[in-house]
Amino acid sequence: MTEPLIAVQHLAIAFPNNPVFKDLNFTINQGDFLTVIGENGVGKTTLIRALLGLVKPTSGSINYYPSKKATKIGYVPQFRNLDQEYPLTIEDFVGLNIRGWLPWLTKAEHRQVNTAMSVTNVKKIKQRPLGMASGGEKQRAYLAQAIVEEPQLLILDESTASLDNEMKYELLDLVQNLNQTSNITVLFITHDLPLAQKYADHFLALRPGQQEYGTMAGMSIEQLKEVSDV
Amino acid sequence: MFSLAFMRHAYLAGTFIAIICGTIGVFVIARNLSFLTHTLSEIGFAGAAFGIFMGWTALSGMLIFTVISSVIVGQMSVKQSRREASISAISALFIGLGILFLSLSNQTSSYATSILFGSVIGIAQADVIRVAVLSGIVLLVMLGLYRPLKFDSFDAIGARVSGLWTTAISVVFLVLVAMSVSVAAQIVGSLLIFILLTLPAAAARYFVHTVSKMIGLSILFALVGVWLGLYLSYVTNLPVSFFIAAIECIFYFAALGYQRLSVGS
Numbered sequence: 070m071t072e073p074l075i076a077v078q079h080l081a082i083a084f085p086n087n088p089v090f091k092d093l094n095f096t097i098n099q100g101d102f103l104t105v106i107g108e109n110g111v112g113k114t115t116l117i118r119a120l121l122g123l124v125k126p127t128s129g130s131i132n133y134y135p136s137k138k139a140t141k142i143g144y145v146p147q148f149r150n151l152d153q154e155y156p157l158t159i160e161d162f163v164g165l166n167i168r169g170w171l172p173w174l175t176k177a178e179h180r181q182v183n184t185a186m187s188v189t190n191v192k193k194i195k196q197r198p199l200g201m202a203s204g205g206e207k208q209r210a211y212l213a214q215a216i217v218e219e220p221q222l223l224i225l226d227e228s229t230a231s232l233d234n235e236m237k238y239e240l241l242d243l244v245q246n247l248n249q250t251s252n253i254t255v256l257f258i259t260h261d262l263p264l265a266q267k268y269a270d271h272f273l274a275l276r277p278g279q280q281e282y283g284t285m286a287g288m289s290i291e292q293l294k295e296v297s298d299v
Numbered sequence: 300m301f302s303l304a305f306m307r308h309a310y311l312a313g314t315f316i317a318i319i320c321g322t323i324g325v326f327v328i329a330r331n332l333s334f335l336t337h338t339l340s341e342i343g344f345a346g347a348a349f350g351i352f353m354g355w356t357a358l359s360g361m362l363i364f365t366v367i368s369s370v371i372v373g374q375m376s377v378k379q380s381r382r383e384a385s386i387s388a389i390s391a392l393f394i395g396l397g398i399l400f401l402s403l404s405n406q407t408s409s410y411a412t413s414i415l416f417g418s419v420i421g422i423a424q425a426d427v428i429r430v431a432v433l434s435g436i437v438l439l440v441m442l443g444l445y446r447p448l449k450f451d452s453f454d455a456i457g458a459r460v461s462g463l464w465t466t467a468i469s470v471v472f473l474v475l476v477a478m479s480v481s482v483a484a485q486i487v488g489s490l491l492i493f494i495l496l497t498l499p500a501a502a503a504r505y506f507v508h509t510v511s512k513m514i515g516l517s518i519l520f521a522l523v524g525v526w527l528g529l530y531l532s533y534v535t536n537l538p539v540s541f542f543i544a545a546i547e548c549i550f551y552f553a554a555l556g557y558q559r560l561s562v563g564s
Contacts, residue, residue: 166457
């Protein structure tokens with residue numbers, strides 16, 4: 070039986086003069102690959118920020134099981150402001166997310182970094198400065214950093230939006246592999262309905278004032294368009 | 300040269316200053332705080348003048364002013380869009396205050412010159428001990444905070460979503476910068492402190508690509524600048540801050556040239 074990881078109940082978030090959600094309800098089970106789809110401005114990023122604890126709900130609740138503190142979350146954003154002169158190597162960048170108090174990484178922590186780089190296919194280019202990496206390599210390095218602490222939940226926030234088609238599928242193949250082999254729960258925010266349909270097993274479609282949550286099995290792209298207005 | 304006590308003191312104090320500026324500088328550059336460092340050095344001038352006015356040491360006045368103002372400036376500068384304007388306003392106010400306190404304390408213009416541009420001759424053993432203790436505190440806090448500070452400085456987005464207490468890290472870091480500014484002013488003077496806090500680190504990032512190596516190389520650039528600057532100042536009887544500034548600029552422009560060559564090849 071699948072165990073819940075996050076339960077969102079009657080969630081309402083409102084900024085001054087801008088109610089984003091009124092009554093949002095859904096559950097993410099452990100091992101789910103949930104896609105959140107919807108037009109720009111419908112509140113996808115606000116929802117992620119709320120799940121990360123960066124925005125306080127106006128009312129309702131977000132419950133993590135067993136607890137928020139015990140749930141490690143990896144996050145891959147669409148964009149990081151790293152220019153060509155960004156100096157760190159991919160290896161050093163991935164290691165940033167290793168928690169601890171020693172100034173240096175222990176052998177076990179080095180192994181963690183190496184594993185994350187192997188899984189995301191960036192080990193061969195680990196000495197390359199991240200600023201000099203291609204768009205696809207950067208996204209894989211971000212993914213490696215996000216999974217280096219072996220999170221229970223991986224959030225992809227429009228992470229494929231700036232990639233060409235081949236790189237999108239390459240990145241999501243890696244994510245799907247993590248989802249299936251390591252049982253990492255995935256929350257994938259996107260506009261790209263074909264990608265959502267190919268990889269996700271559940272969807273949450275957001276429209277102003279409305280939501281639809283369901284299983285992806287049997288959903289056509291036309292049906293996804295209809296429920297999400299994308 | 301080392302038979303003179305003030306030169307021994309200058310070299311000892313200069314070594315501590317180079318080590319903390321080289322270390323802190325790597326994070327100053329990563330966090331885009333060069334402009335703030337410049338402002339803190341002007342605030343340091345006002346603080347030193349205030350310390351003299353109150354009958355304390357210049358270092359005490361500098362520490363009080365820079366630490367308090369770094370926290371205020373840090374809070375004001377949270378929004379990137381208003382960072383430069385708010386720093387300029389604070390900067391103007393503190394230069395004015397520095398001139399006011401100097402005038403009220405009836406010190407000569409040569410005293411103002413030594414605060415602004417630094418002085419090797421004035422460093423006593425007690426100053427060296429103060430510099431060593433403050434440098435030790437800064438380095439210990441840096442060691443304790445190393446991983447979270449590194450994460451927040453080199454990947455602010457990742458650090459924030461991973462739940463790090465980034466606001467607290469920023470405040471502690473600004474206090475460390477303020478302490479470094481006050482310590483470094485003892486030799487290079489308040490006007491040129493930002494040179495040691497920015498140029499060695501800015502040059503190092505073009506040659507090496509891990510944080511630990513950047514810190515090592517940045518310390519080396521700062522040490523060479525301070526040691527060679529002190530020597531050249533001794534033999535030519537010209538201001539040490541000029542030589543330090545010139546040497547660090549050479550490192551920085553050489554680094555830019557190296558970067559251009561390696562990108563082109």
